[in-house]
Amino acid sequence: MSEQLPPPVQPEATEAPAKPVADPQHSSRTEQVLRDIVGGNAMISVLAVALALLVGAILIAFTDEDVQAASGYFFSRPGDTLQAIWNAASGAYSALFQGSIYNFRRPGFADGIRPLTETLTFATPLIAAGLGVAVSFRTGLFNIGGRGQMLVAAGAAGYVAFALPMPFPLHLIVAVIAGVAAGALWGGIAGLLKARTGAHEVIVTIMLNYIGLYLISYLLRTQGALQAPGSNNPKSPAMLPSAIFPELFGAKYNLHWGFIFAIAATAWVWYLINRSTLGFQFRAVGENPHAARVAGINVKNVYVYAMLISGGLIGLAGVSQVLGTVTTGFSEGIDAGIGFDAITVALLGRSKPVGVFFAGILFGALKAGGYSMQAAQGVPVDIVLVVQSLIVLFIAAPPLVRAIFRLPIPGTMRRARALNPKAMVTR
Known part of the structure; x- marks a missing residue:
């Protein structure tokens, strides 16, 4: 009678390293901070200024003589009208920058920085x-x-x-x-x-x-x-x-x-x-x-x-x-x-x-810069007053700015967590 061999020893299975589990509360806090920053008052103010400048650019284009002339044959050569619009808006805001921050056309830094002063x-x-x-x-x-x-x-x-x-x-x-x-x-x-x-x-x-x-x-x-x-x-x-x-x-x-x-x-x-x-x-x-x-x-x-x-x-x-x-x-x-x-x-x-x-x-x-814009590009200085008024309009209507840029309302996640904390943890 032959001797029975012992069964082969199976190698012990090694456990896979555990993956780190993200903390849902930490991620929700980070998301809340980002939402508060994006939808906060500071961002609303910045976007209000940007919107006012955009509307101001449209008004500058409408009052520009070259744009009006090119729009007469828009359907035959639309590129001319678009180019005239770009030249009017960019030229006006370039003059605004050079009249208020730094004038690159003046020789030397001391003369160029005078608009900032x-x-x-x-x-x-x-x-x-x-x-x-x-x-x-x-x-x-x-x-x-x-x-x-x-x-x-x-x-x-x-x-x-x-x-x-x-x-x-x-x-x-x-x-x-x-x-x-x-x-x-x-x-x-x-x-x-x-x-x-x-x-x-x-x-x-x-x-x-x-x-x-x-x-x-x-x-x-x-x-x-x-x-x-x-x-x-x-x-x-x-x-x-x-x-x-x-x-x-x-x-x-x-x-x-x-x-x-x-x-x-x-x-x-x-x-x-x-x-x-x-x-x-x-x-x-x-x-x-x-x-x-x-x-x-x-x-x-x-x-x-x-x-x-x-x-x-x-x-x-x-x-x-x-x-x-x-x-x-x-x-x-x-x-x-x-x-x-x-x-x-x-x-x-x-x-x-x-x-x-x-x-x-x-x-x-x-x-x-408004005076420089008027002198260099012929833009009415009243456009600057319109931009200022539009800034007030957009700042006074934060829901309008949030709707245009689809910004979140600050504190919404915090209020939702307070009303239903279990739902926020299991997200």
């Missing part, structure tokens, strides 16, 4: 006034009285600048303080009436615009007040050199130290809104004044403080105009519509200091 010069009062409007927005107020506050501030700073000789830099400091204080006082009137009588700040500030305009107009026509001695024109004397903002980069450029004041104001407003107790009260009242009152915040005082600060910042814009831009004397048009443009700047900047700062630079670029 012009942009910052135009942006200086826009930033200061935009910050003032943003402070009122964060408190739930609508300060539409920028024109009156700028005019009163310009009158006060201008009077100190030409009628009260002092040594530099004391003269400049006193003139700036006088202008800011006058603007704060003019804005504080609206805040006080809002707090004590319940008068709507929009109506009050509009009326104060007219009062400020006619008051400055009267003083500019009165000898011994703001009118230049021996002159019949409604214009002030030239500012004394000791009260003028020094040039920031020399006499070759128009940019002055008012831009540094605008940067300092931006930093100060950021600290005020985000880090100070008063800024917390501003935000609380702006979100819900009734809840803020229940929490112990004196809402009436907050209204007064907010309008004082708002008027003071807008007054700084008027000071910048008088002591930095129009130093040979000013008239009743010294505000140059900045008081109303500041509302657009605050809206584009989402009432946040940093956003207002860059929005002011953007609008400064549109102002500086």
Whole structure:
């Protein structure tokens, strides 16, 4: 009987390495962050500007003579019309860039960069006034009285600048303080009436615009007040050199130290809104004044403080105009519509200091480049105003921008997870 052999030993099966399992909660959090960024306010602002520029390009093409001529034979040679449209839009925006950022046609970097300094010069009062409007927005107020506050501030700073000789830099400091204080006082009137009588700040500030305009107009026509001695024109004397903002980069450029004041104001407003107790009260009242009152915040005082600060910042814009831009004397048009443009700047900047700062630079670029666009391409400067208006339109309608670009609504996944957490985990 043969010996039975043992069965062969089978090799042990080795287990395959386990594949890493993705954490569904981590992936959903990442997706939520991306959705918030893509559909957030910052992206809405950027796309609003892009849409406004696109519509502006269409308007530029419609008003261009070459496009109109080529469209007469569009069906026989459509390429000519398309080429004319491209030449009109690209030429206009190229002129806008070279008039506001850098001019490649000028020799040397020092000459080429001059348009950027012009942009910052135009942006200086826009930033200061935009910050003032943003402070009122964060408190739930609508300060539409920028024109009156700028005019009163310009009158006060201008009077100190030409009628009260002092040594530099004391003269400049006193003139700036006088202008800011006058603007704060003019804005504080609206805040006080809002707090004590319940008068709507929009109506009050509009009326104060007219009062400020006619008051400055009267003083500019009165000898011994703001009118230049021996002159019949409604214009002030030239500012004394000791009260003028020094040039920031020399006499070759128009940019002055008012831009540094605008940067300092931006930093100060950021600290005020985000880090100070008063800024917390501003935000609380702006979100819900009734809840803020229940929490112990004196809402009436907050209204007064907010309008004082708002008027003071807008007054700084008027000071910048008088002591930095129009130093040979000013008239009743010294505000140059900045008081109303500041509302657009605050809206584009989402009432946040940093956003207002860059929005002011953007609008400064549109102002500086608009004249170059008109001179180089014959584009009406009113197109720039249309673009600004379209920016406001698109910013005021976020659902429209989201629908055009199919952007997600921020926080939708977070709300869905809160309503049905199991469904979100098993996705």
